[in-house]
Amino acid sequence: MSVRPILEAQDLVKRFPSRDGHGAIQALSGVSLSLSPGETLGIVGESGCGKSTLARVLLRLTEPDEGTIRFDGADFRAFGVAALRRARRDMQLVFQDPYASLDPRLKVGSIVAEPLVIHRIGDRTSRRRRVAELLELVGLGSDAIGLYPHEFSGGQRQRIVIARAIALEPRLVIADEPVSALDVSIQSQILNLLTDLKQRLGLSYIFISHDLGVVHHMSDRVAVMYLGRVVETAPSDRLFDAPRHPYTQALISAIPEPDPERARRRIVLAGDLPSPEAPPPGCPFHPRCPQAMPVCRETFPAATDFADASPGAPDPHRAWCHLYPAG
Ligand code: SF4
Secondary structure, eight states: OOOOOSEEEEEEEEEEEOTTSSSEEEEEEEEEEEEOTTOEEEEEOOTTSSHHHHHHHHTTSSOOSEEEEEETTEEGGGOOHHHHHHHHTTEEEEOSOTTTTSOTTSOHHHHHHHHHHHTTOSOHHHHHHHHHHHHHHTTSOGGGGGSOGGGSOHHHHHHHHHHHHTTTOOSEEEEESTTTTSOHHHHHHHHHHHHHHHHHHTOEEEEEESOHHHHHHHOSEEEEEETTEEEEEEEHHHHHHSOOSHHHHHHHHTSOOSOGGGOOOOOOOOSOOOOTTSOOSSSTTTTTOTTOOGGGGTOOOOEEEEOOSSTTOSSOEEEEOTTSOOO
16 A cells, blocks of 8 residues: 655746846746655755755745646645644754754744744743754753853854654654755764664654755655756665666765775766756757767656566656667
């Protein structure tokens, strides 16, 4: 029996007006994805590929121009103000920058209690108890209640952000580059905390990062984005063991491999990510693709499904590339 996805998006399109006001920036060009309860879906790609726009569109913090979003089976885009407010208790966003997302004038106790106050949950005493619990849960301890954000390190601030995000017992957390502003030595502590909370609280994650190594570590499945499109998606190990799309192959080849026996040949991509104001025709990756063919300049490739490592698995390994026969 298949499990109903907690979140399902089909053909999401988002355009923004271009800087000169005459054109449009195509931030998302038909993104589809699905997230099962308890799963972590990693979204990876270079800065500017549309990952953060996707996070905001999935939560309706930014309205999409086209496409459908189903949250727990219901048409999320049709939710009115009251239904949206209720649904927002179940979905939270953790941003990249713990410095910017905490109000420096508020003490930690008020910051973590804020969602409880907004949603009118509990009274002063019960909220204080809950905040102490949350701070213990993220490894800070209740002494943090009376302190200000500037009295904490970057990693500790991200713990405060996470405590606030789980205050309403959400079912879905979208983490947008949650460790990229932190020192490498602190990153793994925060990743371990997120993994621990997922298990203890039964969370589902969409985990967004430009760092493929981090995404591999965190995710059950991965979607690789390039210029507003998903170009490959697969179960995480499968994607890393047998990437099919030349862009994914290049990203994986750049991950440092400590074992010299397993060292990969680095695929260096020519040029930068093109501007979403003027995406290349055909396959948008063709100007940088080491395997581009004439057809790639003209036609966007259809999807190809590859036999999965585990037959019958619900999540296909799928890539959009002319190197493979469509279907
Ligand atoms: Fe490269 Fe062509 Fe495949 Fe695009 S469709 S990734 S240009 S081979």
